[in-house]
Amino acid sequence: MTRLAYLGPSGTFTEEAALRYQPSAQLLPFASEAAVAAAVESGMADEGVLAIENSLEGSVTRTIDVLIHESRLFIKSEVILPIEHCLIVRPGTAADDVSVIYAHPQALSQCRRFIELRFPNARQEAALSNAAAVEEILNVPGGAAIAGARAAELHGAQILARGIQDNPHNKTRFAVLGPTDSEPTGRDKTSIAFTVAHDQPGTLVGVLHELSDRSINLVKIESRPSREELGIYVFLVDLEGHRTDPTVAEALAAVQAKAFFFRVLGSYPRWDDARDP
Numbered sequence: 578m579t580r581l582a583y584l585g586p587s588g589t590f591t592e593e594a595a596l597r598y599q600p601s602a603q604l605l606p607f608a609s610e611a612a613v614a615a616a617v618e619s620g621m622a623d624e625g626v627l628a629i630e631n632s633l634e635g636s637v638t639r640t641i642d643v644l645i646h647e648s649r650l651f652i653k654s655e656v657i658l659p660i661e662h663c664l665i666v667r668p669g670t671a672a673d674d675v676s677v678i679y680a681h682p683q684a685l686s687q688c689r690r691f692i693e694l695r696f697p698n699a700r701q702e703a704a705l706s707n708a709a710a711v712e713e714i715l716n717v718p719g720g721a722a723i724a725g726a727r728a729a730e731l732h733g734a735q736i737l738a739r740g741i742q743d744n745p746h747n748k749t750r751f752a753v754l755g756p757t758d759s760e761p762t763g764r765d766k767t768s769i770a771f772t773v774a775h776d777q778p779g780t781l782v783g784v785l786h787e788l789s790d791r792s793i794n795l796v797k798i799e800s801r802p803s804r805e806e807l808g809i810y811v812f813l814v815d816l817e818g819h820r821t822d823p824t825v826a827e828a829l830a831a832v833q834a835k836a837f838f839f840r841v842l843g844s845y846p847r848w849d850d851a852r853d854p
Contacts, residue, residue: 579602579623580621581604581605581624582612583626583627584613584627585706586606588708588732589724590628590660594751595626597658598626608709609639609705614648614650617650617755618756624755626656628750631748632746633686633742634686645770651755652753653754655753655848656750656848657748657751657848660687660748661726663737664678664691665721665724666735667715667720669735675721677701677719678692678696678722679723680722681705684710684723685701687747707724707728708731722734753845758820762819765822765845765847766847767815767817769829769839769841770838771811771833771838772812775810787828791827794816797815798813817847829841
């Protein structure tokens with residue numbers, strides 16, 4: 578049985594993604610993204626599941642930084658999950674009683690409009706996870722949490738409102754991390770990270786030409802601070818194709834030749850709602 582680490586405790590959207598990825602796995606909850614990665618690297622878990630991107634708020638920076646700076650794991654699969662946030666309270670708590678709202682920072686951002694309109698005077702408190710936020714409010718008079726309906730059910734809490742996210746099309750992409758990535762499937766994408774000379778014009782464009790000149794489609798491009806010096810960034814690119822595809826392999830070799838730092842974060846099957854469970 579696969580041992581699957583995830584950002585816990587039970588009731589997080591990450592747990593839901595892990596169940597969708599592999600329903601028969603032994604699920605192992607951990608308190609942080611770094612702890613999930615460490616569990617896989619140490620052999621305590623076979624794979625790990627972490628949120629990596631949200632359709633409203635963009636990349637989950639904690640996961641991105643773990644991949645770039647704190648581990649040598651690879652992305653081997655992805656799961657895309659529709660997200661419905663609920664406002665959850667202790668049983669018997671009314672909306673007028675709410676004075677503080679706990680949630681993961683991503684959830685607070687995704688529900689910003691609802692909070693500003695309905696609870697403009699409520700204090701906002703960050704939690705390690707949305708499920709942890711539900712646990713927290715059980716002992717806090719006037720406390721509310723933002724989480725999924727399953728977290729409310731698991732903890733015997735009450736749902737005051739459903740679908741409170743700012744956009745009804747809210748989705749989160751989760752990365753499955755492992756010691757290796759996946760074999761080619763014919764419907765793959767590859768994630769890479771690299772840095773280029775920051776004091777010379779055209780260095781990033783030169784790298785991107787290595788991909789565009791070979792008709793390789795980019796799915797996403799963004800940057801993160803390198804943690805080395807102000808103004809130096811790590812660029813993250815998702816592209817169509819597997820790293821072993823001849824054209825992709827040739828392009829990646831050309832990119833690496835122009836980069837100061839270069840790493841393939843993994844090749845893995847693209848999520849397809851019509852084909853994936």
